[in-house]
Amino acid sequence: MESAPARPEVANASGANRWPRPVRFLRSAAGLAVIWLGLCGPSLESWYVGAPAVLAAAWAATRFPASPPLGLRLSGLIPFALHFLRESVVGGWDVARRVLAPEMRIMPGHVAYRTSLPPGPARHLMLSTISLLPGTLSAGIDGDCIDVHAIDTSDNPDAALRRLEQRVAGLFTGLGYRS
Secondary structure, X not given: OOOOOOOOOOOOOXXXXXXXXXXXXXXXXXXXXXXXXXXXXXXXXXXXXXXXXXXXXXXXXXXXXOOOOOOEOHHHHHHXXXXXXXXXXXXXXXXXXXXXXXXXXXXXXXXXXXXXXXXXXXXXXXXXXXXXXXOEEEEEEEOOEEEEEEOEOOOOOHHHHHXXXXXXXXXXXXXXXXX
């Protein structure tokens, strides 16, 4: 009985597996070593920590499946940027007004917001954008639930977070939102 010849790993749609695993490991390790060198300099002592870290990260990069890539939609960039700019100005004005008012109308606290964005770049952008907008801070995430710290929980931020989520989704293809 004749055995089938060994086949090299076949590329997936993103082309991530076009190289055999040992080659991908070496390429990852080399790239990560350059980054480590750039961050820590040529100090030999830094490699006591750097070498194991680089090797572990390169191993993980070749062992765990990559998430499918999300394409960016340039048509979503302008609506997102305009929304972010508007919310930054309005939120900044609101925070300044609250803090400078004699009665200082604030009721800080946490609210939970359930996102429909998939884990990965879109969700990371959402978390970062929440923290950049005045009056809100993403304090954590557990599954699909984002813990948002708000300057005033009496003003339910769900509608504003939903609009932000739609703008973030509009930046990525395959998330079902058209800006």
